[in-house]
Amino acid sequence: MKKLIASLSVWLFALHSFAGDSIVLGSSTFLESEIMGEDRPFMVYLPPTYGVSENLYPVIYLLDGDIHRFKGFVGVLESLSTETLDKQVQESIVVAVPNTNRSRDLTPSPMIEWKFKNQILDTFTQTGNAKQFRKFLESELIPAIDAAYRTSQKRVLVGESFGGLFAADTLLKSPSVFTDYLIIDPTSLWDNNYLNREFNSSGKVLNSKSRVYFAFANNSHLGEIGLTNYKWGTTFASSVIDAKKGMSQQQYFENETHGTVALLAWYNGLKVLLPFTK
Template identity: 30%
Template sequence: MTIKKLCIFFSICYFCTNIYAQTVNNLGVNYTIHSKSLNEDRQIQVFVPESYKTTDKKYPVLYILDGQRLFPFGVSLLKSNTHFQLTPEFIIVGITNKYPDRFGHFIDIEKRFLKFIEEEVISYIDNSYRTSDKRILFGWEYGGSFVVQTMMDKPDLFDAYLAASPFPLDNKIEELDNFLSNNPRINNMLYFSVSPYENQVNIGTKKLDSLLKLKAPKTLNWNYKELENEEHLSTPYSTIYFGLKKFYGYYPELQFNSLEEFTKAGGLNYVNEYYKKRALDYGFSSNLSDWTMFSLTRNAIRAKDYNQFDIFINEFKETGFLERIRINRSCLIAEYYLENKQYDKSIEIFSLLADKYPNSELPLIGLGDNYKSLLNNKKASMYYRKAEKLFKNKSN
């Protein structure tokens, strides 16, 4: 037996002697681990994404402290995010911390608890599942303080550190100051947030925010958010959502809520750079997505800014996106040309759609509306009759 095979064999034997129970349910698999670091039995929960069984790719892992409460939310968020393509798929690991022991785990024996996570939980997950080298750690309250401490103790263990209402932090500010001075090239992500109404918690987070503004290296991707509509018990949910959104910032198709937001971001130069970065990070095409091109055009329509609308269409038309997007969206664009008396452009698009969708009455009605505006009642009537006939045939 080779040395490599022996290592694998002894590794399997080690885990078999320490993981002695598991149950499967709709939220994945529950494991009971006997932790040598803590000298006690520990429960963890594992959920793999939908594609895990049908692919051979490796997945990032999100580790959630207080899994007994927050693991189900993580699973729900994963399903929602991947359905709407807001983040890539990832594995979720919930680490159970029961009351009142959790306070001691995160404060009194935090070094031992971190050893348990690094040497027993992460090792088991990496040996049992197809994991990539990307890891995220989330914690709330005392668990949030533990997350910040973990970043200082093991900055390379996780790529992103997400902390909701981290407490206590006052006693860590001096250590954090030294840590930042001694790690000028740290390139992790730190995301921490709090409700504005958490009193003692706010004192610590504001001190951390002030320290980071003064001392954080440019390579540290950090963000502090006050969650105006949350309270102490609800900050974990918003923090996981916004933290993942921040970490996977270049993953979604780009969308702006208004032309003002688009202009403030940097206009088309920003949009093009975003898609280059998206392609580099996740392997997508560097071309703008159809949704981005349509949503930008729709923002111009909603703002009644014809000049910007026409700029977008001229910029995007050669990509063929008008033929690929949903017919009602293409019709909206053609209708806006009609509204602005640009009949030739409107007719061109409606004619293209009529050829592409011969069983839809929408382009025919649009052509009828154009010719009616041009006082060509004969042609208008012809298209209206065709649309009416199609509608009646579908009704029957």
């Protein structure tokens, strides 16, 4: 296992009470990755009972894991997993993985000009490195987390937009790396319907026992681009749900857009994938 290097623990979210105590949300650290050829930062949240029990905990890997998404996601998880909101989901460790090169690592196929019906949607200098990034997660980061913390066999991948595209591609290519997938409004428009083409060519039989929760937003305000992304995304989700015979589900949030759907997706997805059994 590659050497896990812990940086100085930082206060990610601190509020001072009248007594002068601090509320610490987690710690920041990094891993020297030989696979990626760079230092990869990540943040870790431990549930409230971690220090006073010998329990094993599920681990949630949060893509696009910047400080703001980390704070928001952990806030939802901790509220749902404690008596604050009637302990609806399991307490879990969260590992947030920030981007160093988002378009490079989260896209599964190389593309310099991303087009839809001859319209250029975006241009990139690097894309198509999802396979290598997945190898980093599987061979370096996950073993490092399992060695450092009391982890159970339950492992959840959370991805939104490009992160949702990456998570969906992982479900097709290496489904057993994670036991559960929370896929939020994936960029299904990528590479001319990449996900459905890959499913039809190699993913018709999803043998893993992984469960999947798909969340989709209403992006009709984007016209044909938004409608097509939704159509291709839900077609892929329906194919996965049919193949997995009831182990997965999808949900549409009519009043949310691509930029606002995450909070409700986290709330509902966690309750589906990590329900607390009393």
